Amino acid sequence: MTKFSYSLNATDGKARTGVISTPRGDIRTPAFMPVGTAATVKAMMPESVAATGADILLGNTYHLMLRPTAERIDRLGGLHKFMNWDKPILTDSGGFQVMSLAGLRKLTEKGVTFKSHIDGSSHELTPERSMEIQQLLGSDIVMCFDECPALPADKDRIAESMRLSMRWAQRSRDAFGDRPGHALFGIMQGGLEADLREESAQALREIGFDGYAVGGLAVGEGQEKMFDCLDYAPGFLPEDKPRYLMGVGKPDDIVGAVARGIDMMDCVLPSRSGRTGQVFTRNGVVNIKNARHADDPRPLDEACTCPACSNYSRAYLHHVFRSQEMISGMLLTWHNLHYFQELMQGMRDAISEGRFAEFEKTFHETRAQGDIEPL
Amino acid sequence: MTKFSYSLNATDGKARTGVISTPRGDIRTPAFMPVGTAATVKAMMPESVAATGADILLGNTYHLMLRPTAERIDRLGGLHKFMNWDKPILTDSGGFQVMSLAGLRKLTEKGVTFKSHIDGSSHELTPERSMEIQQLLGSDIVMCFDECPALPADKDRIAESMRLSMRWAQRSRDAFGDRPGHALFGIMQGGLEADLREESAQALREIGFDGYAVGGLAVGEGQEKMFDCLDYAPGFLPEDKPRYLMGVGKPDDIVGAVARGIDMMDCVLPSRSGRTGQVFTRNGVVNIKNARHADDPRPLDEACTCPACSNYSRAYLHHVFRSQEMISGMLLTWHNLHYFQELMQGMRDAISEGRFAEFEKTFHETRAQGDIEPL
Structure with a gap:
């Protein structure tokens, strides 16, 4: 059986x-990992998600433990079989959504109790239960399982939260045990404070994980502050393990994160935007509900090979957007x-070929051109 | 260029x-023609509709003239190109939906004026405009273009309406002109009155059409009365032209209509029911929202080869139904x-092989078995 492993093939900057x-x-x-919150990437068949080039979901x-419940999915043969996706799946710990979605949260050293946003029922999440x-x-x-404080927060609060997350990281590691072929990732916290990020990274490295996430970013601090943090934070992590930036992001966030040494990202943006008529193209964002498109016989992007453009x-x-x-x-x-x-593939190729700086320049120039002129 | 033609290959009863x-x-x-009301069969990619075995949509x-408008679709190259469906398309005349959906209708010999259910704008439909x-x-x-009175209605009203529709049928024929490769179908009216149905059929045959619809059924009269009418009405129509029963129906309606000499049908039922969790199987209807399915690892129908069952x-x-x-x-x-x-293919095969009565018997027996037992 293949073990879980990471091979760093090329770097460019x-x-x-x-x-x-x-x-x-x-x-x-x-x-880039599409998000399949409730055992489906919204509006997509799983074979279509694979056809876009996604290797992992x-x-x-949090959502699955409440409905249909983890025990039910286990009885039915696991999430892959349940949702008809046989490639890798990464699951988050539930901690972030408890903080953003659930009601009546109570946080202790042991974990967090909360009420379901679906039916108000009471639940507990701890590192062991996660x-x-x-x-x-x-x-x-x-x-x-970690805790992610909302930003802005004062440094003491961020430090206290980070240290709780590091104790939970050790408990997660202990509870995870030895599961060949499966990986456990630690999550670095510490807000926008370099010394706390370094302390967090050191704590995680001492425990030892198969990969490391940069957590606690993309929570409202803005791209500039996020990039400032990414200028140093990935450097605190081991070079020989994958680095995952959670919840990112817009195309320019993604390119900037990769430029700073990030290997994995996830975001609901492409699927959520798809349902609200917001389209990402090489030339920036197109709002399909705009009346300028009503008589336009051209595709969204003539260079794109997806079914919508083809x-x-x-x-x-x-x-069809207007008609709901x-x-x-x-x-x-x-x-x-x-x-x-396609953006990820372009970056992978550019890094392999040592032309990532040129890729970045072209990416920003093409976006800056904006959408094609109305007819 | 292929002309429009109909070849009757076999009969069985x-x-x-x-x-x-x-x-x-x-x-x-x-x-069976799936309904693509607003230039899409709801919830389906057109290539998926074709994969189910549909030869025509x-x-x-009514919907398309209001949004995005027929003129716009024409400028964009026609409905086939617009909606990415290159097989045949049948369009209704708009008359039925004006009566069921539009506001402030006014009916005259010339046609009907009405207000859009989308934005209240005023429109006119006549045989020529349709x-x-x-x-x-x-x-x-x-x-x-025809008029379809709601049932029940008194015989004078039905006769008057039918004769108006026959005058409109002549005007439709005159306006349609000579369009090789395209077909014009007449629509028989006359409610549940055999003499009016015969009079209507005779009027249509004198005008001459490429096919003939049985209109004014499946409008609330119930299956028994519909079948009573279908026991005689198709016999008034030419044998060498296709016969189309509009707006039908449930699987047992369809089988009963085919048994009575109908060649074509359309209905929103399979697509609308698909969105409300009502599933049609060989064993009858399954309501997927029922809690009995929550832990059931079995497919909807183990003999079905569709993606949902496979x-x-x-x-x-x-x-996913409960999670919307x-x-x-x-x-x-x-x-x-x-x-x-699959039901249509089964009937085509059975008729070709002279075993339609047996097919009907098995169809009803299998349905009567009901859904598989809960686990």
């Missing part, structure tokens, strides 16, 4: 490209995920 | 099987359309 090998297949890095522990749930789901990459006019996409037809979300989500994966 | 040839491809009859003139719109859409099978458990389909995920409507619509098309 701080940018890295490599391959994470798992028993369920390889993950080419830098990798993210599933949300590990158990992620194992029941059959996750290939399991995330440590088979439909902007006029059609505008019509499901095919609107289906086609635009497909396009957005295709665009994000 | 009153049931018929044949092929309608058009420049855009053959339509195997008896045929129905488009709604022919023009259907030509702008690029419809392969055009329906005469790749997912009832438990998954229950979960789009994939629920996508998978269940696909299944329902697949089931309807």
Whole structure:
């Protein structure tokens, strides 16, 4: 059986490209993970998600533990079989969504109790329970249970929270045990404070993980502060393990993160935007609901090979969006995920060929051109 | 260029099987036409609709004339190109939806004026305008503009309405002109009155059409009265032209209609039901929202080869329905359309092989068994 391993194949500046090998297949890095919150990437068939080039999905522990429950998914053969996705799945720990979605939270050293946002029922998440749930789901990459304070927060609060997360990281490691072919990732915290980030990274390295996430960013601090932190934070982590930036992001966030040494990212943006008519293209964002598209026979992006661009006019996409037809979300989500994966492939190629700086320059110049002129 | 033609290949009792040839491809009859109201079969990619076995779609003139408008679709190259469907399309005349959806209707000898249900704007439909719109859409099978009275209605009202529709049928024929490769179908009216049905059929035959619809049924009269009418009405129509029963129906309606000599049908039922969790199977209707499915690892129908049945458990389909995920409507619509098309193929084969009575018997017996027992 293939073990979980990471091979760093090339670097270009701080940018890295490599391959994470798992028993369920390889993950080419830098990798973008579409989000399949409730055992589905919204508006997509799983075979269509694979067709966009995704090697791995993210599933949300918080949502799945509440509905249909981890025990039920386990009885049904695990999350891969349940949702008809046989490639790798990374699950988050549930901690972040408890903080952002659940009601009546109570945080203690042991863990967190909360009420479900679906039916108000009471639940508890601890490092041990999070590990158990992620194992029941059959996750290939399991995330440590952590706490993520909202920013801005004062340094004492951030330090206290980070140290709690490091104690929980040790408990997660202990509870995870030895599961060949499955990986456990630690999560660095510490807000925007370099010394706390370094302290957190050191604590995680001492415990030892199969990969390391940069947590606590993309929570409202803005791109400039996020990039400031990414200028140093990845450097505190081991070079020979994958680095995952959680919850990022817009295309320019992604390119900037890869430039700073990040290997993996996830975000709901391409799928959520697909359902609200916001389209990502090489030339920036297109809002398909805009009346300028009503009579436009051209594709969203003539260079794109996704089904939305290959088979439909902007006029059609505008019509079905305005008519609130499901095919609107289906086609635009497909396009957005295709665009994000194409962006990742472009970066992987550029890093391999030592021309990442040129790639970045072209990326920003092409975006700055903006959408094609109306007819 | 292929002309529009109909070949009756076999009969078994009153049931018929044949092929309608058009420049855009053959339509195997008896045929079920999925409904693509607003230039999309809701929740389906057009290539998926084709994969279910559909040879032809129905488009709604009323919806398309209001949004995005027939003139816009014409400028964009016609409905086939607009919606990425290159097989035949039949369009209705708009008359039925004006009566069921539009506001402030005013009916005269000339036609009908009404207000859009979308934005309240004023519009007029006449036989001539309906022919023009259907030509702008690029419809392969055009329906005469007719009036369909709600049932029950007294016989004088039904007779008066039918005779108006026959005058409109002549005007439709005159306005349609000579369009090789495109067909115009007349619509028989006359409610549940045999003498009026015969009078209507005679009027249509004198005008001469490429096919004939039985209109004014499936409007609330119930299956028994509909079948009573279908026991005689198709016999008033020419044998050498296709016969289309509009707006039908449930699987047992369809089988009963084919048994009575109908060649074509359309209905929103499989797609609409797919979005509300109602599933059609050989064993009758399954309501996927029922809690009995929550832990059921079995497919909807183990004999079905559609993606929903091949790749997912009832438990998954229950979960995504309860979670209001789009994939629920996508998978269940696909299944329902697949089931309807498989039913049509089964009838075509049975008629060809002279065993339609046996097919009908097995169909009803299998349905009567009901769904598999809960685990």
